[in-house]
Amino acid sequence: MIQLEAVSKTYEMAEPLTVLKGVSLEIADNEFVAILGASGSGKSTMLHIMGLLDRPSSGSVHFRGTNTSALSDDDLSRVRGESIGFVFQSFHLIPHLTVAENVELPLFYLRAARRARRDAAMECLGAVQLGHRADHLPSELSGGERQRTAIARSLVANAPVVMADEPTGNLDTKTGDDIFDVFRRLHEDGRTVIVITHDVAVANRIPRTIKLSDGEVVEDTGPCS
Numbered sequence: 371m372i373q374l375e376a377v378s379k380t381y382e383m384a385e386p387l388t389v390l391k392g393v394s395l396e397i398a399d400n401e402f403v404a405i406l407g408a409s410g411s412g413k414s415t416m417l418h419i420m421g422l423l424d425r426p427s428s429g430s431v432h433f434r435g436t437n438t439s440a441l442s443d444d445d446l447s448r449v450r451g452e453s454i455g456f457v458f459q460s461f462h463l464i465p466h467l468t469v470a471e472n473v474e475l476p477l478f479y480l481r482a483a484r485r486a487r488r489d490a491a492m493e494c495l496g497a498v499q500l501g502h503r504a505d506h507l508p509s510e511l512s513g514g515e516r517q518r519t520a521i522a523r524s525l526v527a528n529a530p531v532v533m534a535d536e537p538t539g540n541l542d543t544k545t546g547d548d549i550f551d552v553f554r555r556l557h558e559d560g561r562t563v564i565v566i567t568h569d570v571a572v573a574n575r576i577p578r579t580i581k582l583s584d585g586e587v588v589e590d591t592g593p594c595s
């Protein structure tokens with residue numbers, strides 16, 4: 371499904387900053403993976419590269435058998451739109467669109483009909499217990515509700531791969547458990563699910579864990595059968 375080969379990422383600054391250092395790993399179809407590591411260890415950077423939101427400085431990324439370095443930015447966006455639902459650490463909701471419109475957005479880009487978009491959005495908002503806030507603006511939501519909106523948006527296009535950066539980070543235990551259940555069900559339904567978490571209790575319930583330290587994989591419980 372996703373294969374990283376000697377992936378490094380260096381941010382060009384006055385003093386170049388290498389935040390991923392030769393990461394190689396493979397994630398198979400329908401795996402459920404947790405990414406762990408201290409703040410600043412490179413988790414978000416690695417997930418953005420896996421999610422085709424960013425390119426590595428060196429090394430290669432294969433997504434479903436295709437070497438992505440050969441793809442143009444447009445091709446990359448298309449593959450991403452069709453195949454990957456992404457929950458950003460900072461949500462990235464559009465402030466002037468309602469909750470339902472934000473959730474519909476990936477389907478808008480895939481040119482789905484208005485009614486189908488709305489129905490799918492409402493179904494995903496139901497899955498994160500947020501149907502009653504469909505017509506609110508993001509500024510009228512709590513932090514946890516914004517997070518759940520971002521999760522609903524990642525589910526709406528039925529992408530085979532869902533990636534989430536700290537999806538339970540700002541939530542109370544009960545809501546965090548509900549969100550975890552959403553991801554568990556996605557995995558059971560056959561999707562590939564990759565989540566970053568600081569929460570060891572959450573990670574312990576996920577079959578495979580990959581731990582980063584200072585831009586390197588220091589632990590990988592390996593592909594699960």
Ligand SMILES: Nc1ncnc2c1ncn2[C@@H]1O[C@H](COP(=O)(O)OP(=O)(O)OP(=O)(O)O)[C@@H](O)[C@H]1O
Pocket residue numbers: 381383387389407408409410411412413414415416459
């Ligand atoms: N655009 C950028 N330019 C320069 N440095 C960056 C950039 N983005 C991230 N970094 C640096 O790269 C390192 C890794 O960042 P990253 O966001 O991947 O960490 P993280 O493991 O997700 O941390 P957290 O748990 O706090 O979210 C950090 O030290 C960060 O300051």
Ligand SMILES: [Mg+2]
Pocket residue numbers: 413414415459535
């Ligand atoms: Mg991060």
